[in-house]
Amino acid sequence: MEKNRQASIDLSHHLSGVAKARTSSPLKDLQKYFGKEGIIRLAGGLPSPEYFPFASITADALVPDAYSWTPDNRSPLAWIWNLFSATREKTTQVSIPKYPNKPEDLNLATALQYSLASGIPQLQEIVKTFTTQVYKPAYTDFKTFVHTGNTDGWFKTVGTLCNPGECVLASEWTYPSALAEMRPYGVRPVPVPMDGQGMRADALHKLLSEWDADARKMPSQATRHVHDPSWSDWCDNARCEEEIYDICVIFGGCATHLARAFSQRFEDVIFVEDDPYYFLQLGPYMARAERSPASVNGNDNEEYYLSQLVPSYLRFDYEGRVIRLDTFSKTIAPGCRLGWFTCNPVFAEKLERQAETSTQAPCGFGQALITTVLLNWQSAGYIRWLKGLKVQYKHRRDFFIDCLAEQFHLETEPAIHGMYEGCDVYHASQRSRVDKSGYLAEKSHPVVLFSFVPPASGMFVWLKINFDNHPALSTLGLEELENKLWVALAEAGVLFGPGNMFSATPVSEKEEGFGHFRVSFSNAKLEDLKRAVSIIAQVLKAFHQLD
Numbered sequence: 001m002e003k004n005r006q007a008s009i010d011l012s013h014h015l016s017g018v019a020k021a022r023t024s025s026p027l028k029d030l031q032k033y034f035g036k037e038g039i040i041r042l043a044g045g046l047p048s049p050e051y052f053p054f055a056s057i058t059a060d061a062l063v064p065d066a067y068s069w070t071p072d073n074r075s076p077l078a079w080i081w082n083l084f085s086a087t088r089e090k091t092t093q094v095s096i097p098k099y100p101n102k103p104e105d106l107n108l109a110t111a112l113q114y115s116l117a118s119g120i121p122q123l124q125e126i127v128k129t130f131t132t133q134v135y136k137p138a139y140t141d142f143k144t145f146v147h148t149g150n151t152d153g154w155f156k157t158v159g160t161l162c163n164p165g166e167c168v169l170a171s172e173w174t175y176p177s178a179l180a181e182m183r184p185y186g187v188r189p190v191p192v193p194m195d196g197q198g199m200r201a202d203a204l205h206k207l208l209s210e211w212d213a214d215a216r217k218m219p220s221q222a223t224r225h226v227h228d229p230s231w232s233d234w235c236d237n238a239r240c241e242e243e244i245y246d247i248c249v250i251f252g253g254c255a256t257h258l259a260r261a262f263s264q265r266f267e268d269v270i271f272v273e274d275d276p277y278y279f280l281q282l283g284p285y286m287a288r289a290e291r292s293p294a295s296v297n298g299n300d301n302e303e304y305y306l307s308q309l310v311p312s313y314l315r316f317d318y319e320g321r322v323i324r325l326d327t328f329s330k331t332i333a334p335g336c337r338l339g340w341f342t343c344n345p346v347f348a349e350k351l352e353r354q355a356e357t358s359t360q361a362p363c364g365f366g367q368a369l370i371t372t373v374l375l376n377w378q379s380a381g382y383i384r385w386l387k388g389l390k391v392q393y394k395h396r397r398d399f400f401i402d403c404l405a406e407q408f409h410l411e412t413e414p415a416i417h418g419m420y421e422g423c424d425v426y427h428a429s430q431r432s433r434v435d436k437s438g439y440l441a442e443k444s445h446p447v448v449l450f451s452f453v454p455p456a457s458g459m460f461v462w463l464k465i466n467f468d469n470h471p472a473l474s475t476l477g478l479e480e481l482e483n484k485l486w487v488a489l490a491e492a493g494v495l496f497g498p499g500n501m502f503s504a505t506p507v508s509e510k511e512e513g514f515g516h517f518r519v520s521f522s523n524a525k526l527e528d529l530k531r532a533v534s535i536i537a538q539v540l541k542a543f544h545q546l547d
Contacts, residue, residue: 007141008320008344014270015350019160025356049109055098057108057365060091061373064381067388094372106375111368117355119146119340119362123371127326127340131314133379134306135342138318143348147355148337148362150276153325155181156354157272160347161323162187169207170504171199173419173462173516178274179504189504195421270347273313273324276339277458279331279386281309282394285454288402302383305390320344323351328370330459331386336366393459393522396529400461400521401454403533404428409446415453423453430541449540459522460497468513470544482515485543492539494532 030043066089100107106122118124128144131137147153154177162168164186170179172191179189193203313322320343327339341351361367374382404410408428415425429446451464467473467481476484479500486498499516521529 005138005140006318008139008346010346011270011320011344012346014161015346016159016161016163018163019350019354022350022353024353044114046114049098049113052098052108052112054108054112056095057368058093058095059369059373061094061376062385063090063092064377064384065388066090066385067392069387069391092376094369094376096368096372106368106371108364108368111371112364115361115364117145117352117359117361120364120367120371122375123367126371126374130379130382131324131326131340131342134309134383135312135314135324137314137322137342138316139320139344141345142314142320142342143345144340144342145348145352146338146340146362146367147325147351148359149329149334149339150274150325150327151177151181152337152359153327153339153341154178154272154274156351156358157323157325158182158185158187159354160350161270161272169204172505173499173502174504175274176501191504194419271313271317271322273322275312275325276327276330278309278312278326280390280393280459281457282390282397282455284456285398285401287405288398291398302380302387305383305387314342320347323347331389332370332373336363336370338362338366338370396521396526397455397461399526400519400529400533401426403530407431407533407537408449420453425451425453427451430537447544449544459520461519461521462499463496463517463519465515465517466513467515473513478513478515485515485539486517488539488543489536492535494535494539 033039096106096108096111098108100109106120111120119127123146124144127146131142131144147156158181162182162185166186167188167190168182169192170189171194173194174189182189190207192199192207194200312324314324322343324342325339326342328336329339341348343351355361377385404426409431411427411429412424413427415421415423427448428450429448447469448466450466452461455461465482465485467478470481473481482499486496489496497518497520499518502516502518524532
């Protein structure tokens with residue numbers, strides 16, 4: 001495909017009415033002359049850099065190999081060693097002067113000034129090169145430019161592609177901010193059933209085939225590559241993505257956080273790939289007793305690491321249908337509010353026009369610091385950093401599930417239907433008695449309290465809570481019972497993400513007898529994760545009135 005790559009096709013018919021009406025900002029049009037040698041700038045309201053109160057910015061940045069690719073798995077208490085390792089951080093000093101020694105050097109006089117919405121040139125070059133190397137788009141004229149984080153990128157995308165009254169095809173469980181962003185603009189989610197790979201290709205095909213264009217507006221589609229909140233889409237995902245892409249080419253709309261079809265013939269589809277956790281693909285969970293040094297994925301080759309990542313939709317996108325949203329939030333810091341678009345030139349132009357009259361360019365401090373660090377690390381160093389992060393979060397995930405295994409009796413079962421189809425589901429029941437040797441033993445017929453699939457990516461475990469046997473289910477109802485458990489856990493000292501806010505499915509269509517929570521293992525100290533699991537066990541025991 002690399003040798004036969006072509007330019008993107010004309011997809012301008014997908015633009016919303018607002019996007020079609022956007023023109024260049026009159027003030028931003030002036031900036032194309034800023035680089036003209038010898039020009040005296042008297043047009044814009046640019047403050048003088050002489051009065052910026054920063055002579056330079058200096059930071060101690062971690063080195064790319066600050067985190068080991070082989071976390072310590074020597075014992076169940078290996079987390080203790082991690083507490084002390086944080087005090088021995090390896091750093092290198094980076095500095096950004098106000099004025100450059102050479103015109104092409106990164107400097108504060110430029111970075112802190114009003115600038116192009118597409119980002120400072122050095123950062124533009126970095127993300128373009130990185131996208132080419134890692135995602136390998138299948139068409140030639142793709143564009144990359146910055147935004148202020150994926151939430152901002154999604155907001156701009158909705159405005160660029162959706163008209164009021166249109167629909168978005170969303171996985172039945174999806175990211176709540178994406179849903180909340182659309183609804184005030186009259187853009188409605190239409191849920192698509194899921195399996196262990198995310199949105200089901202057969203369900204998407206059926207929905208589009210049976211769409212009643214007279215009853216409701218044409219659909220859009222929303223799904224995530226590394227799916228939030230289920231995180232289970234590991235098995236043969238590249239095959240699944242190609243199927244989804246091919247279906248959308250046939251029917252039309254836009255996918256991966258958004259998919260729309262504008263014509264009644266469903267002529268084509270646009271994908272929006274909102275993918276902040278792409279580099280945290282953790283691989284399958286293995287029980288502690290089954291782990292070996294080889295199982296921690298310590299291969300020290302950057303190319304090998306990249307080759308193991310599930311491909312982006314960009315890899316299959318030979319016509320320019322994908323708008324990919326990337327962010328530094330999960331790999332550097334959320335507060336930097338910095339990420340980038342990858343898309344075809346038509347969409348890039350309209351997205352940039354929207355930025356010019358709204359967010360303008362992302363914060364100059366964030367752009368300058370992150371650009372300087374990435375220039376210092378170089379591409380190989382950043383990839384090395386990403387692999388180190390993946391290993392650290394994999395260790396956290398394993399530790400959290402190990403804690404669940406200590407507090408609950410876990411049994412696995414292959415799922416043959418539903419959102420976990422194709423995956424091994426872990427069913428958790430109470431450990432209720434102690435045998436003569438002092439070890440916890442299981443009931444002969446345990447009641448399943450909750451189920452989950454160990455996440456193959458991301459920062460969360462998605463718990464499916466079993467209320468089917470709760471005595472109050474028939475009187476209180478599922479939603480109230482889920483809320484009562486959430487409150488009980490919060491008052492006991494553990495805060496979960498309530499499942500309802502992730503649902504694109506109406507309450508009346510939900511699976512009866514089951515609630516859901518999203519549980520993060522990314523931020524709490526490991527000893528707090530261990531304590532949290534103990535609290536969960538106590539609260540569930542009291543909530544279900546178990547002996």
